Amino acid sequence: MPRSFLVKKYFAKQKPNYSELECQNEMRKFDIVPYQLPNCPPLFPSGLVWDLSVLPALYLPTAHSEASGTSGPLDLSSPCSLSSSASSSGEEDEGRSSDPPSPEPVITYAPRQRMKCTGVMAHVSPPEEEEERGETPAMAARPAFLCKHCPKEYTSLGALKMHIRSHTLPCVCTTCGKAFSRPWLLRGHIRTHTGERPFSCPHCNRAFADRSNLRAHLQTHAEVKKYQCGVCSRTFSRMSLLQKHSSSGCCSTLG
DNA sequence: CTGGGGATGGGGCCC
């Protein structure tokens, strides 16, 4: 199931320093505007760029429920297993995000074009057909790289190869045998075996094995959390919590 | 039930 549907565009070469990313002050510095559900009146109309209208599609079941590792023209099953002892070799990368954020970075969010298996094999339409749909012939001429395992279509071979890895899962944990699509996913998994937690919260010193989990944790320290109900102004650290809050009746009863 | 943590996945971007 594709899980990324948001495009981030911020300080391309500047990587955030999570040790300095203090929730309350830093979040304001990053100009993060609380997210609101669509049926709630906006409290922060100037900064809202998230759109939950795409959400129903997010929960559609995907068609590629099983992935086979059969060989083929694009079989990328070259193993990249890492042993637990080798996990430390990948940890130096965690220190690469020590660059301070630019003075006034702005994080903008926009709905990411969601790709999902439709169950119908993609194809390249004739130019006239594309024009009828408002597309230029140049757009129609884009090559289509089709995944042999699922109906996904990509405009570049590299993107397709990357996707195929999610089917072939070439990175195998030597400890438990679990397979992953990318080496860094395997490294993160190996931390679950080693107990290594290289990401620490600057507020409570709680350590995390994953940077994303630290980021989510930082939200719990924030006065104003990232996701806000437009009706009761209550803020939540996670979108799922806001969604639960909304579905529980806050917005429907008050709005 | 709610909130938070752990684990994991995928596309985009940079080198």
Next chain:
DNA sequence: CGGGCCCCATCCCCA
């Protein structure tokens, strides 16, 4: 072009 890292997301589980 590929590797690595980024961000964001979700699911599951637990307190």
